Each structure stands twice: as structure tokens, then as C-alpha cells.
Amino acid sequence: MSAVVDEHDHHADDHHDHGPAKGLLRWVITTNHKDIGTLYLLFALAMFFVGGAMAMVIRAELFEPGLQFVDPAFFNSMTTMHALVMVFGAVMPAFVGLANWQIPLMIGAADMALPRMNNMSFWMLVAGVLLLASTLFMEGGAPNGGWTLYPPLVLQPITVGKALPFAIFSVHLLGISSIMGAINIIATIFNMRAPSMKMMDMPLFVWTWLITAFLLIAVMPVFAGAVTMLLTDKFFHTSFFNAAGGGDPVLYEHIFWFFGHPEVYIMILPTFGVASTIIPVFARKPLFGYASMVWATGSIAFLSFIVWAHHMFTVGLPLAGELYFMYATMIIAVPTGVKVFNWTATMWKGAMTFETPMLFSIAFVVLFTMGGFTGLMMSIAPADFQYHDTYFIVAHFHYTLVPASVFILMAAGYFWLPKWTGHMYNEKIGQLHFWISVVSVNVLFFPQHFLGLAGMPRRIPDYAVQFADWNMISSVGGFIFGASQLLFLYIVIDTIRGGTGEKVSDEVWEDAAKHSLEWTLPSPLPYHTWTTPPSVVPTEHVLDSH
């Protein structure tokens, strides 16, 4: 059951076992999966604060009715850029960073399959995000037509100023970066697994990332195509989305959401993988329903391609379209439900302890499920004619992103940082961070359900006075949530610099080595690992098949 690790022979391999390059150049030229993982994670953390600062501007303006701080166009830039930065700069890169660190460790590979491309995809991400951020300083400001970039709004001279071509080129760079990252992950998982690791032995995190990588390859080109059509409509007099030239603005919405729906699952499937990794360790039990978890992830990924128009129920679809997209969307609740039941069953009759990673993971299961419930409500097409484009939607997708994806990223940080650095984080501050975050995130987003149902549209800088109280409460929650993330920043820095000073064991967490390969390696991890693959892999979750 538990892994017997091939004690890889440092002495025999001495001439290969060189350390990192010296100085700052190390980080520019590195092809080491751990270094690149670190770069991705630190970049994502920085962008999390940049996007968060934008959210603070939004919540400050919405603190009271009336316009206090910002111009409406700048407000729209903030909502647009907040979304783009968080999606493409923070959440996606953070998961790619985790993949870089963890996938080779978990499958017993020495590195990613294509290490130089790995370096290139990181630096292309940086270039893309910087290009996007540069629009903030341009005449006319950053794009302010919403992250969905709907035409004709985003093409209007009075709306977009000079930013559009820069934003579009930025999307191209981010897309290429993501596709390269995805190819790398697929190549690594298919080719570099330890010889004894079958597909159905792989940890769930590896499975969910494999499926996510296929989603990325499938949809990023679609998005690139859509924004390229915007570009030619704007500068080369095509009329893809211009009715006067025989085009249709709704066509853009179809193409965008054909990308956009799988995109939101790109941000949640690896989240499922991390939760399925952490919960069993702290429940001291194998993951319940491993095979059905894999099956459910695959089904959710498949369904994500055939439900896009549920973002467009009010756009004027034919009745048959409304009904089809309603039924297809409702079906997603089944595999998603299976996952939630599996996590609950994993906890059931375990011997649980509640260290910070487990706390964040439990909060994820509960709060993601609440986001799932509102998602189910919105799948009911006629009801969506009320919910659509209100704060109810804002509440829904923030529940599935913040206390879900972001919380799980925090959990992953607490879970693996001790392994990566060899230092233990401060558990007290970690728990403090958790409790402030979990309370404030609900104060922030729960009232937005009420606002939406009461009739407050999204993306407005000012509102009628009956929405004042809940907006104020939501803003207070937002400020506390935003400020409390500085604790996380502190913990990360502190842990890297030595943490509590306690030397962590190779397993870090009790019996963690039963669950996954990385815990059989030394702590802190050497610069090169699995130069010879492990001969036996943990297969506790698939007991019966072995």
C-alpha cells in the first residue's frame, strides 16, 4: 500500500545533480519545474493583490449611493480589468504553478516533458499581463466594456479609446501561453509517469489537470479567434458582428461563451483535484469513489462544451434553444453532486484533524456547494429571465471562484509549502487567516444574493437608495477580506524564510505518504527529484483493483 521509494542514488548521479544557476538570472533562464512553479505562483499571488486592489476600488465606490470616488467609465474599466486580471493573471497561473510543482512529483517524473517551452510559456504570460496592465495608463483608459468584450460596445471609439488592440494582443499572448502550458502538462502525464503508475493510479489532482489541459487546448483558440474577429471588425472593415454589414453581435456572444463556459471549468476542475488530495489526508482515509471522481470530472468537462448559451437566455434564443440549454445545464448538477457527496463520504467516519489546509478545504466544499445551488437555480431558464445580469449572478460566480478556487489555492499553499520549503508555517496565524477570510467572504458575497433578487443590475457604479444597506455591508466584508489576505502574504514570506523553525518531516502530515508520492521525498525538496522513477506508487485509493 504505502510507497517503497527507490532511494535515488545521489552519488552515482553526482555529475547531473547540479543546483540552480547563480543570481537573478536563475529565474529568467530556469527550466526547472520547481523554479517555474514558484515563478507562476508568485506572479499569481502578485496579480491576486493587483486584481484585489481593483475590487477594493469597486467596493469603495459602491459603499454608498451616489458617485464618490471614480468616474463611471473608470468604474467599468475596474470591473473589466478586475475580471481579466483575476482570471488570466491570478487563478489560471496559480493552478499552472501548482501543476508545475506537483505533477512531476506526483507521477514520479524528473521534470516536465518540455522544460524550455515551460519557461517560455511563463514569460509569455508575464508579457501578456503587462501588456494588458499597460492599457490602464493609455489615453482613454483600460478596456471598459466588461471582460466578455461584447461588440459593438467594445469597438466604440467613445468607449474603448486606444486600448483595444493592446488588450486583444494580450489575449493572444495569454492564449498561446496557456496552450503551451496545457500541451506540456498532457505530454508530461502521458509520457513521464513512473512505469508502475497506470492512468487509474494517478492522483486526482493529476487527473483533473489532464482534463483541464484538454479543455484549454480546445477553447483558447476559439477565444483567440473571437477577439481576432473583433480586431478585423475594428480595423479592417469586416462585419462579423456588425448588423449593418450582414453580421450579428449575438454571434460574438455564442463564440465567446463557447470558450467562456469551459473557461470557468478550467478554473474549477483543478480545484476539485486539490480538494480530493487534501481531504483524504486530514480525514486519514482513502478518497471515497476515486473512479466516480474521475468519471464525474470527465462528464463535467464534456458538458461544459454543450451548455454555453445558458449565459445568453435573454438574448433572444428560439424556444427550442432555451429548453435545450436549460436541460443540458441542469444535468451538470448530477456529476457535480457526485463530487460533493464523495467528499462528504471521505470525511465520514474518518479521524479528522483541522489544520489550516483542511479548514480551507471544508469551507470550499460548503461554499462551493452554495455557489452550485445558485447555479442550479439559474439553469432554470424562465427564472434566469429575472436573475440574469443582476447581483444574484455576481454572488453566484464569486461563490464558485473566491471561497472555492481561491480558498483551495490557499489550502494548497498551506498544504505544500512546508514540503517545498522544508519549513512549517505558523499554524495560529494560518487559522486566524482562515477564520477572518471565511467570515468576511460571506459578509462580502452573501448580501449580493439579496441585492440581485431585489433588482440591482450588475456593472453599475451607482444605485437606487433601497440597495444602500446591503451594499454597505458587502463593502465592509470586502475590505476585511481584502485586508486579511495580507496575512496570507505574511505567512508565505515567513514560511519561506524559516517559518516556525520546526524541521518538518518528509511526510509533513501524518501518513501523507500513503496518499501520494511527493511525501516520500526529502523535505525540503532537493532541486532535482525522481531522477530515477519510483518503482512502487501509492494505490490506496484503488485498493480493490490491485
Place this chain on the structure above:
Amino acid sequence: MNKAKQLFAGLILMALGLGAAHADYTLNLMKGVTKVSNDIYDLHMLILWICVFIGIGVFGAMFYSIYHHRKSKGHVAAQFHENTTVEIIWTIIPTLILIGMAIPATKTMLELSDIDKSDMTIQVTGHQWYWDYKYLDNDIHFESHLDEASEKVHRTPGADPRSVPHYLLNVDKPLVIPVKKKVRFVLTSTDVIHSWWVPDFGWKKDANPGFINEASTYVEKPGTYRGQCTELCGRDHGFMPIVVIAMEQVDYDAWVKKTSEQQKQKPDLSDQTTQQLLTHGESVYLKNCVGCHQINGAGVPGLIPALTGSAIATGKWESLDGFLRAGTSKMPKFDKLNGKEVAELLTYVRNNLGNKVGDELQPKQTALPDDDE
């Protein structure tokens, strides 16, 4: 201080889960005033309760486990990790619940899409940033802008929104419809995508440029119903509300008669005092120009030229007049303004917003031949 108290009260209410008891807060979807909106409300409640029920079950099990199955209580972990029967059950039961939900949802969807056999039709056109209503059965046609009081307050830093009744939810000319009649709406737009939403009617529908969408409503109860644009349509997306007044048939007929007559009247081209020109000019400016050129005429750097000190605005009035009526590739043409409005607007723009040309224009000077026929 007052704010702090409100906030404190709000937090306490939320903590106690007593929010609903407070009259000022709306927590739930409104039932609305049509059959469809009521059916949607029922659907909403049905799904909400199903979710609450499932939530109690799942979270209940989870928290029971979290409480009892912890290591600190000496619980020893079981090692089971599969149970085909249980897994089949929790796949099939949700599927059945979903089918149960799909049936009423489908019924309501059919009802919502039924736009046949309507009694009258109104064309709704979205503009940046106002609505335009055209009664296809009797030639009534007017624009509906955010009311002047809200317009001034939201554009003036430090002004108190609470001093304006129905702040941001009021218009200068509301849409009027009869009760107990099936009203069909055809929706379109002249610039970008907008979306027309009156929560009391139970639906919103996008107004797409170059295309026509349809929807209908049948209002049971006379009253004033308010809504907003719900598709991001540019900088003033938050400032193009919708107000619909539903009237008894007799009142509606009287309104139609009065409005048709008013519409036929020619504009009054008699001379005005400077003060009158400036006051009226401000109203015309607030309706037509303020969205882009801003309340102080400063425009938006990099996007929209300033009027203050602008060579065109302060040059010969004849060329400004021509510019205004013809438009450019960036600015729509304002040929919809009559001679009276043009005189007022020009006088205002040239002698306000930081400009001091010192002239005044009378309606007769700017009138086009068909204005005073």
C-alpha cells in the same frame, strides 16, 4: 454616525437571520404583477427550497461527521472508499429531482415565450443612454430619459441621493400601457446591446442593434413599475432606468388622446429671455449631451472632446448648428432637436460650461422651415 448605526443594525440583523423582518430590506425575488412573474416566483421558491433541503442533508451529514469523527475524540478512521449501491443512489435521486424541476420550468418557459394574439405593440429602442418608445398602433413616439433631479445629483460630487425620490429609478416620460391587455414589445437598439428589464413583469430581454426581439406582458394591476437597463452599454449604463405606468383602459385612452395631440403641436418659436434660454438649454443639455460631454463640458480625456473652450462650440453659431445636426463619425447627429431646442441648447453651451461667447440665440433664428409651418 447615522451610517455607522445603520451598518451595525444591518450586521446584527444578518447575524440573527432576521433581515426579512425589517421593512426596508428586500431579500427575496419580487412576485410581480403578471401571471408569468408569479409563476417564475413560484419556480424560484420551489428550487430554493429544494436546494435548502439538499443543503441541510449534505451539510448536516458533513458537520455531524466533523463533530463526531475527529481524531481528538479518539475516532479511528474507517478505510472504506467505495460503495457502488450508494453511488448509484446518489446519482439517480438528483436526476429524478432534476426531472421534477424541469417539468414546471418547461411549462413556464412556454408561457414566457408566448407572444401570439397580442392586443397592441410597442417598439422599444435602446440608445446610449435612454430608451425610446414607439406605439406601433397609434403613432405615439417619445424618448424616456433619466429624470433631471437624479441626473443632477449623480453628476454632482457630494450631492445627497436620498434627497431625490426614486433616485436613478425615475424618468421624465414613463411608458404607459393599459391593464388587462396583452402588450407585445419589439425590442431593438441603435448603438450597442441594451437589455430591457422590469422585474415586476418577470423578464428582461436584450435589445440588439440591427435585430428585433419580442416579448409580451399582461399586467393585472394598475400601478407604476420600475426597472433598469441590464446589459452593460457604456459609461452611463447605470443611468437609463425604465418606468412603466399601467392604467385602466379609460385612463389609458385619455392619455393616448392627450399625448397624440401634444405630439402634433408645433414648437413654440416665440422669443425668450436670456434666463429662459439658459434654463431650458440646461434641460436639453442634460438629456442629450451630458452623457458624453459631462456636466461641466469637460468631456473625457482621450475619448470625448471638451466643449469648454472648444473652437467649434464657441465659433460661429451657424457652423455649430450645422455640426450638431449633421453629427460625425464619433458623434450621432442630433437632427431630432427642433429649432426651439437648438436655440436653447446653443445659447446654454456658448454661455455656460466655462464658455462666455455673450450671444443669445432665439428659436426663430435656428428654426428649420418645417418647424413653424
